[in-house]
Amino acid sequence: MSDITSVIDAPNRPRQIHLRRMRLTVLDGPDRGLEKELDRDVVHLGTHEDNDLQLTDDTISRYHAEIDHTQHGTVLRDLGSTNGTWVGDVRVREIYLGDRQRTFKLGQTTIRFASEDEVVDIVPSEVEVFESLVGRSVAMRELFSVLDRVAPTDLTVLVSGETGTGKELVSRAIHARSRRSTGPLVVFDCGAVARNLVESELFGHERGAFTGAHAPRAGVFEQAHGGTIFLDELGELPLELQPTLLRVLEQRQVRRVGDSRMRPVDVRVVAATNRNLEDDVAAGRFREDLYYRLAVVEVPLPALRERPEDLPLLIERLLAEIPFEHGIQNVSAAVLERFSKWSWPGNVRELRNVLMRTAPFCDTDTVQLADLPATFQRPTARGGLTLKEAKTRAVEAFERSYLEDLMATHSGDTELAASTAELEPKVLLRMLRRHGLR
Numbered sequence: 001m002s003d004i005t006s007v008i009d010a011p012n013r014p015r016q017i018h019l020r021r022m023r024l025t026v027l028d029g030p031d032r033g034l035e036k037e038l039d040r041d042v043v044h045l046g047t048h049e050d051n052d053l054q055l056t057d058d059t060i061s062r063y064h065a066e067i068d069h070t071q072h073g074t075v076l077r078d079l080g081s082t083n084g085t086w087v088g089d090v091r092v093r094e095i096y097l098g099d100r101q102r103t104f105k106l107g108q109t110t111i112r113f114a115s116e117d118e119v120v121d122i123v124p125s126e127v128e129v130f131e132s133l134v135g136r137s138v139a140m141r142e143l144f145s146v147l148d149r150v151a152p153t154d155l156t157v158l159v160s161g162e163t164g165t166g167k168e169l170v171s172r173a174i175h176a177r178s179r180r181s182t183g184p185l186v187v188f189d190c191g192a193v194a195r196n197l198v199e200s201e202l203f204g205h206e207r208g209a210f211t212g213a214h215a216p217r218a219g220v221f222e223q224a225h226g227g228t229i230f231l232d233e234l235g236e237l238p239l240e241l242q243p244t245l246l247r248v249l250e251q252r253q254v255r256r257v258g259d260s261r262m263r264p265v266d267v268r269v270v271a272a273t274n275r276n277l278e279d280d281v282a283a284g285r286f287r288e289d290l291y292y293r294l295a296v297v298e299v300p301l302p303a304l305r306e307r308p309e310d311l312p313l314l315i316e317r318l319l320a321e322i323p324f325e326h327g328i329q330n331v332s333a334a335v336l337e338r339f340s341k342w343s344w345p346g347n348v349r350e351l352r353n354v355l356m357r358t359a360p361f362c363d364t365d366t367v368q369l370a371d372l373p374a375t376f377q378r379p380t381a382r383g384g385l386t387l388k389e390a391k392t393r394a395v396e397a398f399e400r401s402y403l404e405d406l407m408a409t410h411s412g413d414t415e416l417a418a419s420t421a422e423l424e425p426k427v428l429l430r431m432l433r434r435h436g437l438r
Contacts, residue, residue: 015122017146020069020155020296023116029109030056037116039153041296042250043067045106046079050252050264059083059107067097067113068250071292074115076104083107120149131173133166134317137307143170143299150297151177156249158234158294159272161301163401164349167272170299171230174270183227188220191236192405199241200257203248209258221254224267234294235275235286242287249293269294304347308340311351315339318352319359326359331367338369338376346397353400353435400435403428407437 022043026034036053044051046064055064061081068075074097078085085092086105095104101114124141125148128134135141150157151174159167168187175185193201200209204219220229231237237245248254249269253262271294280286304310315336319328331339344350354373362371369376410416414432418425 015142017120017122017149017297019118019120019149019153021116021118022067022074023114024053024067025112025114026055027103027110027112029107031109039155041069041156041293042252044252045111050266053111055106055109057107057109060109061107064106069296071289072096074098074113076102076113081106122146128313131176132169133173134313135307135310136313137302137309139302139307140310143301146297146299147173147177150174150299152179154179154268156268156294156296157270158277158296158298159270159301160277160298161272161274162303162345162347163274164347164397165301165303166348167274167301168230168232170301171228171270171272175228175230175268178228178268180227180268184224185228185230186220186224187230187232189232189405191233192409195238198238199244202241202245203254204256204259206256206258209256213258216256219254219256221248221265221267222263225265226267228268228270231269231271233273234271235273235277235280239285239287242290246287246290246293249290304344304351305342311336311339314348314351315355318348318355321352322356322359324359326362327365328355328359328362328367329365332369334369335367335372338372342376345394349401350397353397357435399431400437403432403435403437407432 019039020041021037021039023035023037024043024045026032034053034055038052040052043053044063044066045053045055045060046062047055047057047060048062051063060083061079063079064081065079065085066077068077075094076085076087076092076097077094078092083106087095087102092104097113097115099115099117101112103110103112105111122142122145124138125144126141127144128136128141130144130147133140133144135143147170157171157174159170161167171187172185175181188201190198200213200217200219202219202221204217204222205213206216207213248265251262252266253264255262277286277291277295281288281291304314315331319326319330322328339351346353354376355367357373358367358371362368406417406421407414410420414425414428418428421428423431
């Protein structure tokens with residue numbers, strides 16, 4: 001994968017981030033003097049108000065041309081206009097603009113393109129809190145620095161990291177610090193919806209489009225219009241739907257299932273995965289062009305075991321967020337030492353679950369070793385769990401995550417949730433209580 005705008009790890013030089021940006025200046029025509037700096041992946045030009053550069057020249061089509069950052073370079077592409085797109089005396093359908101300045105003509109309007117991409121050294125932030133994210137480790141403060149630069153743009157972001165590292169929190173932080181913060185943030189889990197319903201959930205459907213479609217319904221892209229859409233577990237998106245998603249990202253239009261009309265959508269996309277999508281691309285499980293379109297800025301999240309110095313801050317924050325009354329103020333030095341040596345396969349989510357399970361059984365304001373679940377009672381080197389302990393923790397982490405998703409899917413309706421899980425309602429309630437879920 002070449003030329004992807006992302007966080008770069010390079011030996012013997014500072015970590016950097018590459019921010020895409022272009023400047024379009026109208027040199028001649030009715031809109032002479034109009035200038036715009038744009039940081040979108042695909043920029044549209046034409047007379048319709050939906051375009052990024054809206055022009056008034058009546059010789060220009062409503063949707064005349066687009067400038068697209070592709071994996072091979074920046075392309076100017078005519079969109080089937082009436083009077084054409086010209087570079088010099090040559091009418092072009094598609095041409096690479098290069099990395100510097102280039103002049104082209106739409107109708108009677110002459111426009112100068114200038115690439116203003118910026119490469120920024122990543123200097124760790126001085127803050128230890130970024131929206132709902134906390135950390136004093138270098139890895140987290142570098143993350144805060146990246147988010148601070150990326151959030152105000154419209155660039156697409158791909159967040160990668162192990163389960164439980166806080167990918168959704170990153171998406172919410174990006175949205176909160178963006179120009180779209182007053183718009184909606186819509187979360188869609190690509191792996192939590194039945195394959196035959198993913199297209200309808202993403203792009204919507206019309207009445208009668210399929211069995212059970214009794215009324216028209218907007219998909220999550222339409223729901224996120226003017227805001228941000230967070231595509232979680234992107235690697236689970238069915239391969240056959242990936243071309244449709246790619247077209248939506250490029251054209252900023254959706255077509256509902258069972259409809260012929262295209263609907264414009266103005267959304268910023270943040271996606272997340274716990275898989276190595278480059279490996280999936282190499283294996284043919286994920287489209288390379290879609291990966292490139294989504295990984296404009298790639299933000300990797302560190303695992304909790306890689307930043308033990310963040311434990312005190314995380315514990316303080318997580319104790320304050322426990323959704324029931326308790327008197328815990330802190331954890332003992334012995335507990336903190338035990339936590340710092342733990343491997344945390346479930347990362348911050350696992351730490352939260354441990355604290356929630358401990359809270360009802362702690363009789364003082366400080367958590368002691370004896371208050372912790374049984375798997376923490378014996379000193380264990382990081383990564384040195386017995387098979388039984390590892391299996392128990394993996395099952396517990398999976399069970400809790402499954403229950404959280406199950407109840408969210410059914411909006412807290414235990415009868416429906418129990419039916420889906422093929423459990424007796426009383427068994428489901430018992431499991432929810434055991435995990436501290438309500």
